[in-house]
Amino acid sequence: MTTASYLLNCWYASAWSDELDAGPVGRVLLDQHVALFRDNTGKAYAVGGRCPHRFASLAQGKVAEDGSLQCPYHGLRFSGDGRCVHNPHDQGHIPDVSLPTWPVRERHGLAWVWFGDAVQADPALVPDFSFMDESKWEIIRGVIHGAGNYQLFTDNILDLSHAEYIHSGLSAPAFIDGQRQYRSDGTAVWCHIEHPNDYVSDVMAATFDVVGRRQNFWTDIRWTPPANMLLIPYLNEPGGTRETAKAAPSLHLMTPETAGSTFYFWAVGRETRLNDPEFTEQMRSGFIHAFENEDKPMIAQQQAMMGGKDFWDLEPLVLKGDTGAIMARRKLLQLLREEQTAAGD
Ligand code: FES
Ligand SMILES: [Fe+2]
Structure with a gap:
């Protein structure tokens, strides 16, 4: 086992919930760039934090009026399920690209992220605090x-x-x-x-x-x-x-x-x-x-x-x-x- 091995099928505390209330949060977690954000209904998401275009930090962007996360550099937008949903360039053509996504659960004032097999992401496994x-x-x-x-x-x-x-x-x-x-x-x-x-x-x-x-x-x-x-x-x-x-x-x-x-x-x-x-x-x-x-x-x-x-x-x-x-x-x-x-x- 290398020191960079992590247990994956478990929930990791990733942000205080009120950190997300203030806007997108960018963190490297388990060696991966993660952008945490709330859509316009308040639901929290964790998506890959590096824009696939020129690798800007998506968490430095903002949540657009449609609830998607807008890249701060050239304005591509991504929904919480990782899909690109808006391209202000190329006559609006949506590129076939999506970000990695991870399940999120909010409990005890924290946003917990599951980096393992998403099918196993049972909310009951969030530790009891x-x-x-x-x-x-x-x-x-x-x-x-x-x-x-x-x-x-x-x-x-x-x-x-x-x-x-x-x-x-x-x-x-x-x-x-x-x-x-x-x-x-x-x-x-x-x-x-x-x-x-x-x-x-x-x-x-x-x-x-x-x-x-x-x-x-x-x-x-x-x-x-x-x-x-x-x-x-x-x-x-x-x-x-x-x-x-x-x-x-x-x-x-x-x-x-x-x-x-x-x-x-x-x-x-x-x-x-x-x-x-x-x-x-x-x-x-x-x-x-x-x-x-x-x-x-x-x-x-x-x-x-x-x-x-x-x-x-x-x-x-x-x-x-x-x-x-x-x-x-x-x-x-x-x-x-x-x-x-x-x-x-
Ligand atoms: S780097 Fe994100 S849109 Fe260009
Ligand atoms: Fe101590």
Whole structure:
């Protein structure tokens, strides 16, 4: 398997839905130029992003009044099913050309794209992040673009012990000293961290409004292939029950741009300090700082240090705390092999 192999028969987060509300979005996803846009009824489409005429970026164009995507260079138009539907030249003759297209489903505020066999694109397979749809959570979110293979971004979430070393605001004894358990469930991998009666990180303490108070802390992380994670930290007062715990659910979705670069869609919800816009902005800038200035340069550096070699060929040292990350990598490798075997590669 080369590092440029991707699992194809699954949904990839490709844009926040409101990114598409603002106009066409052009991204390279899984090494392919993709233009995402809404037609004039609001339906979202994903088509090849490179104009077949002189290779302009179609996403730099606009949605015409007929709902098709108009190339910014010479005005050819393409409908969401990829067909050329308008040629302002050649007396209107429509060339026999069409763009690649991929199924799109919008769920949980995201546009998900299926790059595999379109017949298998079952909307029920969009991973469940239903906290995004529940009004009880106040949610901040964003997307980060960074150098590094998407599986390095996955490792970063599944092994939170790095927080102690690179995230001053997120470091906490739980990630090193906490009791960690791992299990697989179908194609999912679950990591569980538990650490009672201790101080939590500064960011967590502020988010849950428990600054200076010891807490029972536990976190569940669910990984599903290829690189989608639900991460839910819980806190309660020592002596409290699980039922009285407060949570801060988050999603971390890694979509490969290329083998060496990734789009990282993130969102964090809270049920404390609601309707506090100043705190919301503090929290947003805190998370963006951690992702952009702390995780991202580290992952870019790891990618560079790997020098184009395969992860397994480098014989990585495996520590107990990265068991979940290793389980996820092995599961993904197994699924890739199964998919490629089924495709007759
Ligand atoms: S490059 Fe698109 S119409 Fe010419
Ligand atoms: Fe991190």
